[in-house]
Amino acid sequence: MTVTQAAAERLVRIGEVARGAGVSVRAVRYYEQQGLLIAERSPSGQRLYRQDAVALVRFFQQMFAAGLTSRRITELLPCWDSGHTDAEQRAMLRAERDRIQAKVDDLQTALDRLDEIIAITDTHP
Amino acid sequence: MTVTQAAAERLVRIGEVARGAGVSVRAVRYYEQQGLLIAERSPSGQRLYRQDAVALVRFFQQMFAAGLTSRRITELLPCWDSGHTDAEQRAMLRAERDRIQAKVDDLQTALDRLDEIIAITDTHP
DNA sequence: CTAAAACCTGACGTTGACGTCAGAGGCAAG
DNA sequence: CTTGCCTCTGACGTCAACGTCAGGTTTTAG
Numbered sequence: 001m002t003v004t005q006a007a008a009e010r011l012v013r014i015g016e017v018a019r020g021a022g023v024s025v026r027a028v029r030y031y032e033q034q035g036l037l038i039a040e041r042s043p044s045g046q047r048l049y050r051q052d053a054v055a056l057v058r059f060f061q062q063m064f065a066a067g068l069t070s071r072r073i074t075e076l077l078p079c080w081d082s083g084h085t086d087a088e089q090r091a092m093l094r095a096e097r098d099r100i101q102a103k104v105d106d107l108q109t110a111l112d113r114l115d116e117i118i119a120i121t122d123t124h125p
Numbered sequence: 126m127t128v129t130q131a132a133a134e135r136l137v138r139i140g141e142v143a144r145g146a147g148v149s150v151r152a153v154r155y156y157e158q159q160g161l162l163i164a165e166r167s168p169s170g171q172r173l174y175r176q177d178a179v180a181l182v183r184f185f186q187q188m189f190a191a192g193l194t195s196r197r198i199t200e201l202l203p204c205w206d207s208g209h210t211d212a213e214q215r216a217m218l219r220a221e222r223d224r225i226q227a228k229v230d231d232l233q234t235a236l237d238r239l240d241e242i243i244a245i246t247d248t249h250p
Numbered sequence: 251c252t253a254a255a256a257c258c259t260g261a262c263g264t265t266g267a268c269g270t271c272a273g274a275g276g277c278a279a280g
Numbered sequence: 281c282t283t284g285c286c287t288c289t290g291a292c293g294t295c296a297a298c299g300t301c302a303g304g305t306t307t308t309a310g
Contacts, residue, residue, distance in 0.1 A: 066235035110191035
């Protein structure tokens with residue numbers, strides 16, 4: 001829900017966002033550069049964020065961890081905060097989902113391999 | 126088990142290894158450069174591999190997919206084909222295993238997030 | 251014998267998400 | 281006022297696993 005009135009909802013500077021989300025200041029600037037995160041500016045030019053920016057940055061981190069590029073994330077952001085999607089976006093979402101699932105399977109396979117090796121090396125003194 | 130005699134066990138060239146493992150020729154050369162894969166040389170200087178090199182390259186791919194670096198793989202190769210490990214190597218194996226497990230969890234979280242978004246966008250026409 | 255296909259050694263290019271450094275403001279405290 | 285911390289804009293550096301190109305040799309098919 002967008003609070004359209006509610007005079008001046010506490011804005012924070014970039015350092016606080018970075019610390020809150022556990023990333024570097026540089027990272028947050030990078031997100032803006034990639035069109036992921038828009039910030040207001042103070043009269044002197046400093047970036048000002050709403051506090052929900054922290055959650056958004058955390059979301060970015062999750063998606064990055066899943067192997068999505070910032071480009072992909074910008075493409076799915078409209079779905080995220082408008083809830084509306086066209087066919088192309090839905091296809092993209094499913095493609096990414098499937099890709100991640102495949103990656104999980106790959107990792108699981110590698111994990112089994114490693115456990116196998118660990119088991120062998122544990123029995124071999 | 127290493128067959129110490131067995132005159133001339135069919136050696137293959139780099140192209141066959143690459144095709145067999147589903148990677149590029151360049152990749153196989155890279156593995157040698159990183160000390161992952163040692164090849165004999167023909168009199169004219171061409172690389173000659175034993176056919177188990179294909180399985181080894183596949184193993185490399187699995188480890189790469191799991192996020193291990195070639196450096197790490199060289200470190201665990203001795204465990205792999207000698208079965209013997211010291212404390213440091215065992216610690217490394219477990220560290221990697223835990224790291225991969227954590228990554229699986231991260232991916233699963235991201236997957237849930239995406240599925241959530243997909244569910245929402247599917248109900249929203 | 252010859253042309254195509256495969257192989258060789260460098261060596262530079264690519265990609266993504268930042269790190270890092272330089273130089274220049276801005277902002278609250280004492 | 282000044283000290284110290286935060287922020288700003290460029291802009292180059294990083295890392296890993298290759299891709300790609302150049303220019304030359306070797307093997308294979310016909």
